[in-house]
Amino acid sequence: QQPVQSPQAVILREGEDAVINCSSSKALYSVHWYRQKHGEAPVFLMILLKGGEQKGHEKISASFNEKKQQSSLYLTASQLSYSGTYFCGTSRNDYKLSFGAGTTVTVRA
Amino acid sequence: DTGVSQDPRHKITKRGQNVTFRCDPISEHNRLYWYRQTLGQGPEFLTYFQNEAQLEKSRLLSDRFSAERPKGSFSTLEIQRTEQGDSAMYLCASSLSTGDSPLHFGNGTRLTVT
Numbered sequence: 001q002q003p004v005q006s007p008q009a010v011i012l013r014e015g016e017d018a019v020i021n022c023s024s025s026k027a028l029y030s031v032h033w034y035r036q037k038h039g040e041a042p043v044f045l046m047i048l049l050k051g052g053e054q055k056g057h058e059k060i061s062a063s064f065n066e067k068k069q070q071s072s073l074y075l076t077a078s079q080l081s082y083s084g085t086y087f088c089g090t091s092r093n094d095y096k097l098s099f100g101a102g103t104t105v106t107v108r109a
Numbered sequence: 110d111t112g113v114s115q116d117p118r119h120k121i122t123k124r125g126q127n128v129t130f131r132c133d134p135i136s137e138h139n140r141l142y143w144y145r146q147t148l149g150q151g152p153e154f155l156t157y158f159q160n161e162a163q164l165e166k167s168r169l170l171s172d173r174f175s176a177e178r179p180k181g182s183f184s185t186l187e188i189q190r191t192e193q194g195d196s197a198m199y200l201c202a203s204s205l206s207t208g209d210s211p212l213h214f215g216n217g218t219r220l221t222v223t
Binding site: 002028032034040041042043044046049087094095096097098099100101102109 | 113140145149150151152154157159164178184200204207209211213214215216217
């Protein structure tokens with residue numbers, strides 16, 4: 001039930017854009033996105049519930065394609081502070097999240 | 110909102126010893142989760158409480174692992190007869206009961222079994 005994330009890692013220069021994908025083989029109730037910096041706890045970014053909505057958080061936004069059981073996280077005009085490992089968490093009910101292996105994003109000046 | 114706190118931050122133990130970790134969730138959160146994270150991987154679900162009731166436990170969790178949440182407040186995770194494969198970061202998270210509530214993670218307890 002663990003979702004599959006791609007790519008595993010991405011290196012960006014400040015101001016560049018990136019897309020992180022998350023896919024599941026099962027029907028989903030929701031998708032969560034978290035960012036974890038080295039040695040710290042994962043920090044919540046956003047939730048997408050089934051319905052195909054797109055959400056935004058500053059220059060980070062996400063979409064959820066319910067039919068394809070896929071979500072994408074969009075990093076726009078990346079900043080140094082965007083560096084970290086991004087995890088998608090998927091849920092088939094309203095309480096249990098299964099996390100992907102993560103995508104490590106490195107933003108360089 | 111003081112956040113989720115976990116104690117201890119680090120624990121080094123010898124194989125075969127028992128260890129216990131504590132988690133204090135955000136006070137108004139009635140859901141509490143334990144996850145395990147190893148290097149290069151995402152958090153792996155271990156167990157989940159709704160108030161004091163343990164509603165789900167991962168099938169991957171052996172009988173050496175037990176968790177409690179007396180009175181629906183703090184929670185403890187005990188590992189008996191530790192093995193080297195138990196070495197990991199143990200994360201606690203809490204949330205409200207609505208379906209669109211995010212998980213708030215603590216900073217974790219890093220367990221090293223020698």
